[in-house]
Amino acid sequence: MKEVKLFLGPQHPGMHGNSSIHMYVDGDIIKRSYLLPGMLHRGFEKSMERRTWMNNIALIPRICVPEPDPNEMVFALNAEALASVEVPERAHWIRMLVLELARLSAHLMAFGGIGGPTGLYTAMYWAQADRDSILTLFEEITGQRVYHMYITIGGVRKDLPKGIEKKILAFVDDLESRLPDYENLVLNNPSVQARTKDQIMLPAEVVWELGVTGIGMRSSTGKAYDLRKVTPYARYDKVEFDVPTATYSDAHTRLTLKYLEMYQIIRIIRQILDLMPAGKVREKALDGSALRWQVPAGQVYSAVEASRGEYGYYTVSTGGTMPYRVAVRGASFPQATLGIEKYLPGHRIDDAALWFDTMGICSPEIDR
């Protein structure tokens, strides 16, 4: 029978972000599939070589729209490592707070985002509303809702506004009290389960083969590989939290892990607010005005645990005002490129969007 060529995205309610899947289908079974990136043709990595160290802070949040802060974090970590700067203690805790809030908002978006491909729009609405509350918190802390440009070389741009702790606590208390509603709505929902249980499998061999990290790896191998535990950055070694794992990775398990992680994030946020010391929030890292900042020559790789897995920058500096090279390790790069080509075929057309969502794919970080 003749194969039909189909495009999923970039303009499609089930598609996450601006990329497209090029599918050849036979009936409703995908026979071959390729990712078509390039919808976000900014060329981030190349652009970064043409921007000063500070100006890059305004560019890099765009590499992952739902969770921009890990970009700022790894960029700053690299520059600080090259310049041998010690970040003030309080800045570490503020960075953690921002990263956890960002993780929470990204998890909400992905968890509620399952509503798109399953037709359960209520989940999406709820999650967006809650995410919006986090964005309001971000607006108050950083000055912007989506692209924060807040974590910067030497610390963070500004101290936390007065009284923000109470607002954050009130929000996480409220969210925590409503998380069981999410569970009932999504995880315990038979119609969602029908689409996710024993579907869209991610066997451990595939994890090892592709180099999947994050929830994908933790859900199938049972390994608690979380950079916050494995190679703690900021002050993650000072807070207590668990890393949920599983050994059977279907779409439902991965959603459940995401759900369980939200509790851990709330737990971490409470500890941060409790333990955060007072003091400086930014160290003068480099000589001169930002127009002439020069990061000492060298190369360094730093990674943080993003909501989708290990997220890192490999930075090379030749001592100039601009990075010589920055390579981004997008957390979802392996599953989105090779994964789609090799493991999406065999699924039904309607599962493609679910596959994309539960594998934790963020388009711009492929398209960087």
Place this chain on the structure above:
Amino acid sequence: MKKTSIFAPFTGWKYLFRKPVTIPMDDIFKHPRESQDNYRGFHVNDWTKCIGCGTCSEICPTAAITMAQRADVQEEEGSLPERPVIDYGRCCFCGLCVDICTSGSLSMSKAYLYNSPDPEAFVSMPTDRDITGTPIIAGYVKDENSDLLDLKRKPMPEISVEESKRSFVEIVRGYSAEQAKAEAARCVACGICTKTCPAHMNIPEYIESVWKGDLKEGLAYLYKTNPLSAVCGRVCTHKCESVCSISNRGEAIAIRWLKRYIIDNAPDEAYESVVNAKVSKPGAGKVAIVGSGASGLSAAYYLGSLGYEVDVYERREKVGGPMRYGVPRYRLTDEALDRDVSIIRKLGVRFITGTEVGKDVRFEDLQKKYDAIFMATGYPYTRHLKIEGEDSRDVVLAMEFLSEATEYLRGAGPMPDIKDDVTVIGSGNVAFDVARTLVRLQNEKFGKSNVKMMALEQRDQIPADEEEILAGAEEGIEMNLGCGPQKIEIDLETGSVTAIQGCVCTRLFDENNRFNPEFDYNAEVCIVAKQVYLAVGQTSDLSYLPESVSNQLKMYRGKIQVNENRQVEGLPWLFVGGDLIRGMDIINGVADGHQAAIGIDKLLSET
């Protein structure tokens, strides 16, 4: 985790009875949500603070900011008549422009709603209103954490006060390569300094050369406008630093020290290439320069580099004028001056020293022998106060004393006759030079110092450089401010000075802002002193000019009037520069010398 149930999702129905979190469309227009306090909305620019430096435009990552010339903005010292224009089609609201703003004029409002069918309407010049035009609610402002400037100057290594007040060793030791680079990195290259510098030196350019480590390029920039950079790098009055855009919120870039760094560290071959730069068509003609102070040397360099035959007449044994016989060694070493002079000498300029025009050689003879004459005889004589007792032998004139002191230090003369309790009248840079030199000589002669200063001015009116005032205080000079001398008391038997009688000065400038002091003659001040040094300004002596020339000179407030090329009207062959035409300052002289050289070249290349 709960079991799966077909009813589980329906627990969500309880949200039907809760207040919706969404905002009705109606409210968006009628009661728009106010953003948070820190919000990075549209830009607001306080024009009373904005100096048009363009640093916002430099840092903008999206190239959204351009600087627009404004005819309605007054051209003032320390600012440019330009204001930022923001293209909201490009702006990404990162706020880096706010964070780096040198004057602190830029901030952001809380406004986030703006719409127009006209694409041009998204380009806006923010004032105290943002693009929306409505009264603004303040949003994002910078603080010390988000500040992207480096407001602190790299400290200059200096010898200790204890050591310096006992010797004439140069106090400032100069930046190391690392320090100079770090200091140069603070510059935002706005160029406001260039406008203010009398010589319009390429300041941002040579600072960038220091930052890049290219001293040859830096040296070439220096010599474009200033052949006395070793001198100016030490004792310039640095008007550039007082207008430095960084000084609006922090410490100005150490422009003078960076200039000195280039001169002190540029390799010899760099000098060779700068000095030996050939001109396409060498000038033909002979020029006499009367006086070898700053303007004379500057004119000699530029005329020499153009290929003219230049003779510099100097009445003293060595060239340099007040730079040689005035400025004390702890501020300016002979070696630094010699370095600048040697470059000028290399160009083939002849220095005819020990020859006073008007005495050893007649001005009229110069007029016959040369195609053009540049008059740069300066203000070498100390002004008198015209008060009682001034003619005593214990009243010493500043310029004469400084000349004696510098001669003594280079081993060419005896130690000046100083007493152990002295008072200096005046508070300009020369007065401080005298007082601080006295401290050192007293320490040498008596092992201790007792120097007082007396001035009409209050602390904030003192004309001397701030660093002179601070150093003077550190060296133990006692300041008697706000009092004017009326009489110098003399012991009738011995004929020596005992004290200065004065009274309190109640006003320095009149309502027209002209110097016109008033005194309260009932509030008397008496300062004990065995010797009085007068440093209340200098004056010129133009008696060497023949009447045919002096009759033609137009004077205004004691200064000779010249055109923009420093040319005397009616006497096209005569050019004047330096102290004779404007305020006493080395950098003024350098600028005049350069401009006169341009004028002389024009004159001689046309005929």
